[in-house]
Amino acid sequence: MKRRHIELVRSGSATGLRIPLCVLDATMGAVSTGRAFFFREPLDGAALRSSLARVLKSYPLLSGRAERDANGVLHVLCDDSGVHFEEENSLVDMGSCTVALDRKPSLNTFLPKASVIRLVGQGVPLLAVKLTHLAGGGSVLGVHMKHVLADGKAYTQFLLDWAAEHRGLPYRTPCHDRWLLDGLADGAPPQKGEHNSRFVVASRREKYALLSRMTLRARKLRTTTCRFEASELHAMKQAATAHLPYGWISTSDALTAHLWHLLGPLRARSATSVERLGVLVDFSSYLKEIPENYWGNTITCTELRLPVSEMQDCSLGKTARLIRESMSENTAANALDEIAYLREQRLAGRERKVMPRMLYRAYTNMLQVNDRTKLPFYDLDFGSGTPFRCELPHVPIPWAAQIMPTPEKDGSREVHLSLPKSAAEVLTAEPSWQAHLHKYA
Known part of the structure; x- marks a missing residue:
């Protein structure tokens, strides 16, 4: 019992x-x-x-x-x-x-x-x-x-x-002083209006409709977990670097580009349509006014758009470089603009209506990536050893990728993909798709 x-x-x-x-x-x-x-x-x-x-x-x-x-x-x-x-x-x-x-x-x-x-x-x-x-x-x-x-x-x-x-x-x-973040918008130019690149002010009806859609469609999703060994990722980055027009890319850039290349065709969208990539980014490292021990939310996102026809002709290295450039655009000035915009919405009494645009785009043409590779999940030790496994709940939105470290700490990574069940079945059951997923193995 x-x-x-x-x-x-x-x-x-x-x-x-x-x-x-x-x-x-x-x-x-x-x-x-x-x-x-x-x-x-x-x-x-x-x-x-x-x-x-x-x-x-x-x-x-x-x-x-x-x-x-x-x-x-x-x-x-x-x-x-x-x-x-x-x-x-x-x-x-x-x-x-x-x-x-x-x-x-x-x-x-x-x-x-x-x-x-x-x-x-x-x-x-x-x-x-x-x-x-x-x-x-x-x-x-x-x-x-x-x-x-x-x-x-x-x-x-x-x-x-x-x-x-x-x-x-x-x-x-x-440090729990949340005003340290809000206070950065003091003296910033007014960010008026109800729209901005990352957030949208939704009506009560729009917000309810979105939450209802998430609840209903969550049952039609499946999380597929795939592992990329360190040697596979090394080969992937080498292949991307070989076709790199200029500059430097990280292993995460190469893996994100590979996933975007893979999942785009899985959606089978027309050549005239546009694919979006949204990547979550921590901005605490380039906001020097925030102390290292600040405890709270310090995340934003970057978005990259490519026509399907262009993605088909874009090499892995070029796509990875575009992702790196998009990440580099998340400057301190952009973060301050976002904070200033959100403060304007609070002052106008619209705080409860503000929602991330990425939630809306999840049901259209966006792949969302949350790279947690650098988070030390497997350092957690209560005196009897570290965990051998860390698992995450299902993400209730489609076309979302969570990149995780592995307990071996050897550079390998796990990717948790939240996909519509039909797409998940194709990816896991058909050898051609598995071969494409692990083409650098």
């Missing part, structure tokens, strides 16, 4: 402060970001709760609750309402977690329950944790965090700090 234990973990140091979230945070909506880490050795639930309570003193937002003020601006009340922590003994063993994907238990088995439509209220924790003890040994640590608080980089930093606290190691105190 399964045994479940649920409690709220608190730091014991409620400040009562109301910390306003910055305008970029507010665009993330109620979505939760999930991770599941698989450990071969068992984790101690009581010890994890104890170290979590201690680290929450440095992360008061995570044990607080989101609320809106009279103007609709999002705040976090640091009242130490607690982190939802669930511990369970499972009948599933480790062997069942490492078999072929279609025979594995659902990842939701190992993730804590998280509301995907609610954000504000005492009953909505901003962080939820689930520890599952597998039959025969081993543990799975599942985590859900509201995206309004942190992007992937900050999310991972919290986990590493928790592990450091658990092991009695020092770590840097994070």
